[in-house]
Amino acid sequence: MEKNTVIQARNLTKTYKLYDNHSNRVKEAFHPFRKKYHQTFNALTDISFSIKKGETVGLIGRNGSGKSTLLQCVCGIVAPTSGIIDVHGRISALLELGAGFNPEFTGRENVYLNATIMGMSQEEIDACYDQIAEFAAIGTFIDQPVKTYSSGMYVRLAFAVAINVNPDILIVDEALSVGDTLFQVKCFAKFREFQEKGVTIVFVTHSVDLVTRYCNKGYLLENGRFHARGDVIDVVDEYNRLLVNCSKKDRKVKKIDRRKKAISGDKGTNTRLEWEGMFKTNPQENRYGNGGATILEAGIFDLDGNGVQTMIKGKEYEFRMRVLFHKRVTNPILAYTIKDIKGFDITGTNTLFQTIDTGTFDPEDIVSVTFRHKMILGAGGYLLSFGCAGFENDNYVIFERRYDYMTFEVVSEKPNVGFLDLESVITMHHHA
Numbered sequence: 001m002e003k004n005t006v007i008q009a010r011n012l013t014k015t016y017k018l019y020d021n022h023s024n025r026v027k028e029a030f031h032p033f034r035k036k037y038h039q040t041f042n043a044l045t046d047i048s049f050s051i052k053k054g055e056t057v058g059l060i061g062r063n064g065s066g067k068s069t070l071l072q073c074v075c076g077i078v079a080p081t082s083g084i085i086d087v088h089g090r091i092s093a094l095l096e097l098g099a100g101f102n103p104e105f106t107g108r109e110n111v112y113l114n115a116t117i118m119g120m121s122q123e124e125i126d127a128c129y130d131q132i133a134e135f136a137a138i139g140t141f142i143d144q145p146v147k148t149y150s151s152g153m154y155v156r157l158a159f160a161v162a163i164n165v166n167p168d169i170l171i172v173d174e175a176l177s178v179g180d181t182l183f184q185v186k187c188f189a190k191f192r193e194f195q196e197k198g199v200t201i202v203f204v205t206h207s208v209d210l211v212t213r214y215c216n217k218g219y220l221l222e223n224g225r226f227h228a229r230g231d232v233i234d235v236v237d238e239y240n241r242l243l244v245n246c247s248k249k250d251r252k253v254k255k256i257d258r259r260k261k262a263i264s265g266d267k268g269t270n271t272r273l274e275w276e277g278m279f280k281t282n283p284q285e286n287r288y289g290n291g292g293a294t295i296l297e298a299g300i301f302d303l304d305g306n307g308v309q310t311m312i313k314g315k316e317y318e319f320r321m322r323v324l325f326h327k328r329v330t331n332p333i334l335a336y337t338i339k340d341i342k343g344f345d346i347t348g349t350n351t352l353f354q355t356i357d358t359g360t361f362d363p364e365d366i367v368s369v370t371f372r373h374k375m376i377l378g379a380g381g382y383l384l385s386f387g388c389a390g391f392e393n394d395n396y397v398i399f400e401r402r403y404d405y406m407t408f409e410v411v412s413e414k415p416n417v418g419f420l421d422l423e424s425v426i427t428m429h430h431h432a
Contacts (some may be wrong), residue, residue: 002050002052003279004052005051005053005056005088005170006048006051006053006087006088006089006169006200007049007050007051007054007074007083007085007086007087007088007202008049008050008051008054008085008086009049009050009073009074009083009085009086010048010049010083010084011044011046011047011048011082011083011084011149012044012046012047012048012073012080012082012084012085012226013042013044013045013047013080013081013082014042014043014044014066014069014078014080014081015041015043015081016039016040016041016042016043017038017040017041018039018040018041019038019040020037022231024037024038024106025038025416027039028146028191031098031175033390036177041067041339042071042122042224043224044066044069044070044073044080044224045223045224045225046083046225046226047070047083047116047224047226048369049219049226049229051200051202051217053089053168053198053200054195054198054199054200055200055201055217056128056195056200056201056214056216056217057151057200057202057203057215057216057217057218058203058204058205058210058211058214058215058217058218058219058232058235059071059202059204059205059218059219060204060208060211060218060219060220060221060235060236060239061217061222061239061245062222062242062352063225064220065223065224065246066175066223066224066225067204067223068095068173068204069224069275070204070221071093071095071171071173071202071204071289071311072095073085074087074091074202075093075171075193076091076093077093077095081189082122087169088168088171088390089167089168089200090118090119090165090166090168090169091118091167091168091169091170091171092118092162092167092168092169092170092171093160093170093171093172093173094159094163094167094171094173094192094336095164095171097253100113100117100273101113101114101115101146101154101157101158102146103127103146103147104145104146104147104430105145105146105423106143106144106145106146106215107136107138107141107142107143107146107149107157107314108129108133108140108142108143108311109143109255110146110161111125111129111132111133111157112125112159114158114161115128115161115165117375118165118167118328120165124165124166127165128164128224129163131164132157132160132161132164134146135159135160135163135186135190135254136156136157136159136160136281137156137183138156138157140349142157155425156183159187163187163190163194165236167199167360168199168200169199169200169201169202170194170199170200170201170202170203171202171203172202172203172204172205172311173203173204174204174205174206175250175417185237186193188244188352191214195214197213200257201214208236208239209344209345211232211235211342212233212236212339212342212343213230213342213344214234216232217229217230217232217245218230218232218234218235218236219354220233220235220238220239222423227242228251229317232343235344236343237286238285238289240288240401240403241286241288242259252402264402272369273296273297274297274322275297275298275299275307276395277351278307278311279299279300279301279307279406280309280406280407281404281405281406282383282406284404284405284406285402285403285405286401286402286403286404286406287400287401287402288398288400288401289388289398289399289400289401289402290397290398291326291400292325292326292327292329292330292388292397292399292400292401293324293325293326293327293329293388293399293403294323294324294325294326294344294400295322295323295386295387295388295400296321296322296323296324296366297321297322298319298320298321298322298384298386298402298405298406299319299320299406300317300318300319300320300384300406300408301317301318301320302315302317302318303316303317303318303353307361308407308408309407309409310408310409310410310411310412311375311408311409311411312321312375312411312412313375313376313377313378313379313410313412313413313421314374314376314412315372315373315374315375315376316373316375317371317372317373318371318372318373319336319370319371319373319384319386320368320370320371321368321369321386322366323366323367323368323369323400324363324365324366324368325361325364325365325367325399326363326364326365327363327364328353328360328362328363328391329359329360329361329390330359330360330363331357331358331359331360331363331390331391332351332358332388332389332390332399333351333358333387333388333390334350334351334358334367334369334387334388335348335349335350335351335352335386335387335388335389336348336349336350336371336385336386336387337382337384337385337386337387337403338377338383338384338385338387339382339383340382340383340403340419341378341380341381341382341383343383346377346382346419347377347420348385349371350387351369367420375410375419376421376423377410377422378410378412378416378417378418378419378420379410379411379412379415379419381407381408381410381411382407382408382409382410382411383404383405383406383407384405384406384407384408385402385403385404385405386400386401386405387400387401387402388400388401389401409422409424415424
């Protein structure tokens with residue numbers, strides 16, 4: 001392994017035997033000529049990667065893509081069928097919270113049991129026990145049998161054990177935040193503390209916001225293989241395209257064809273671009289969809305109708321977009337989203353959230369939509385995205401999304417903490 005590499009996999013493959021029923025399994029085991037009664041399924045195929053000390057890695061992918069199997073191989077729970085995986089350091093894994101708890105034991109007894117399984121000595125457990133009990137915050141229930149716990153208490157204790165055993169590597173599978181709001185705050189604070197200490201973190205999540213906020217490397221799994229890897233924003237963008245089954249190649253072809261159709265449509269000047277050259281758009285925008293509609297153009301306007309990309313906090317502005325439909329669509333969902341420069345969603349809305357009946361559109365119809373609001377974001381740079389989606393046969397479909405379509409700046413005369421300014425009114429009373 002290279003210097004500072006704590007996890008390295010080379011040509012990792014995990015194959016399972018699938019049987020139609022239990023009797024076929026028995027027949028295969030005792031058949032004199034070793035006849036096969038199973039089908040093989042590769043949960044992982046030829047996976048290779050390396051993770052360095054202190055990196056925070058996000059693993060994303062659709063259900064069944066092999067994410068959990070990969071983490072189980074890293075943790076040594078599942079042995080690979082072929083290939084090699086090397087891990088250096090103590091692993092604390094949150095794969096199935098409380099899976100090793102004995103329901104007849106008390107919480108205290110289960111803390112010692114689980115920590116021992118993780119390789120800690122009696123002295124080490126004694127030293128961190130108070131931290132675990134304080135973090136779990138279940139009070140005197142710590143000395144009651146676990147079978148009497150509520151589901152919330154159960155996962156709080158399991159989480160507290162997993163993150164308070166001083167791991168070198170933290171593995172998390174869809175369990176980064178559990179419990180109520182205050183407990184989630186403690187979990188994320190611990191997560192940041194680990195990052196500051198140089199703990200290597202690998203976690204699976206369906207929340208791309210968590211990946212963009214916390215990770216410095218991303219992996220996208222699809223059908224047991226890496227579909228994308230590297231920069232977090234690029235991996236998340238590829239994941240979004242994958243969710244609508246639209247490859248990058250298809251997206252580029254559709255983009256060119258739709259634009260030609262939009263400019264030379266049958267309805268005259270309505271299909272021509274009205275704001276071309278008015279805004280500086282992002283040439284690297286993430287544009288995809290199923291072809292049901294095209295977002296012709298979009299922009300930001302002040303109340304006098306002037307196009308702007310610098311806004312003054314406290315004033316009103318309009319986000320506008322024009323959409324051309326290529327098929328009959330009923331009640332399309334029209335939306336915008338604002339993200340920070342790291343790709344984290346800040347705010348947004350759509351016509352579905354605001355219960356607006358948008359009507360029915362036929363091929364070549366165009367709709368213009370305006371979102372008017374007061375700008376309350378703090379000073380800084382942001383990314384603006386637009387989307388058009390809907391439902392077909394009760395299935396949610398994306399006609400077109402234009403993520404990171406354009407940037408804009410907000411300027412302010414007074415500073416504030418965070419992204420939003422609630423414009424608080426401060427009053428004081430001096431009592432003598």
